[in-house]
Amino acid sequence: MHKDPIIGIDLGTTNSCAAIVEEGGNVKLIPYKGGEYTIPSIFAIDDKGNELIGYEAKRQWQLNPKNTIYGSKRLVGRTFQSDVVTAMKKVVAYSVRPGKKSEVVLDVGKKEFSLQEISAKILNKIRDVAANYLKTPIKRAVVTVPAYFNDRQRQTVKEAGKLIDLEVVRIINEPTAAALAYGLDKGSQGTFAVYDLGGGTFDISILKLVDGVFEVKSTGGDSALGGDDFDRAIAQRVLQALGETAPAPGLVAEVLAASRKAKEALTDAPETELVVGAGAGAHHQTVRRSEVEEWIRPLLQKTGAVCRRALKDAGVTAAELDGVILVGGSTRVPAVRAYVAEIFGREPLGDIDPDQVVALGAAV
Secondary structure: OOOOEEEEEEEOOOEEEEEOOOOOOOOOOOOHHHHHEEEOOOOOOOOOOOOOEEEHHHOOOOOOOEEEEOOHHHHHOOOOHHHHHHHHHHHOOOOEEEEEEEEEEEEEOEEEEEEHHHHHHHHHHHHHHHHHHHOOOOOOOEEEEOOOHHHHHHHHHHHHHHHOOOOEEEEEHHHHHHHHHHHHHOOOEEEEEEEEEEOOOOEEEEEEEOOOOEEEEEEEEEEOOHHHHHHHHHHHHHHHHHHOOOOOOHHHHHHHHHHHHHHHOOOOEEEEEEOOOHHHHHHEEEHHHHHHHHHHHHHHHHHHHHHHHHHHHHHOOHHHHHEEEEEHHHHHHHHHHHHHHHHHHHOOOOOOOOOOHHHHHHHO
């Protein structure tokens, strides 16, 4: 390993991960304990005042939602007055308020945090995991951001690095990183679509490759659309079956967790049993993949409309594309893959794990 390695970091809305290029040129994802490669982008403070990041924070999320920060990347570099912040305030349990310069401040466990500080804590966790694995301190990284991030948002990510003495040597666009992971820069030219559906956000980018350099021709997206909405679509039907019109927050959290589990099981199976509660009073419901595909179809159609607009903005037709890349864990859902093939009229590239492709490209 080089004395001073540079790692690639995908700082994601839902999960984050890191990768490195080894001396032989092999690109490798950095594993976390328990064999996981991604770490939830979640920060929390428990009742005793301990700071928790990643899986530890996620584990106590249902019990302590007010002091658990998730999805904070959507707020990065935005003013308190922005539409995204207004929309987020309605759906999160944590406190979102304006700071002195109308920036966003989050309150967690009786302390206030800026978005730079929250991002820094997540970056630090990823850096520590990498340093432990590589057995060497990590001082430098390439960090990815959505293609539509403006200068202020990119600067916020750089500042987050400074807070933990991590030099962000380059900030690159997530779709460009995905294209690099597939080695598409090895061609001389081409036009590619990158369809990125994560847990909480959807992005589409049209990239043009000219002489080994990618240029973003157009972007589009929906910062409030993702796999979490698939979970909610399933949960809504389960709550109806339970006859709950005004469910308690605890029950909603439990039903959402069961719905997510069912969605993941349906990636490989045509049907699964969804269970809420335990013992004799537990609710059992058979959920079929075909039903879920109907429930999420309106959400997929929303992404389709955004894709068509992005193609139009880039001045290309679907037939003129040289390839379509899938990014984001939610593209594992078979209905998503089928829908992407339908919109673009071709099978998308999906042989690299969609959760890992951006980090691998950042390392490259």
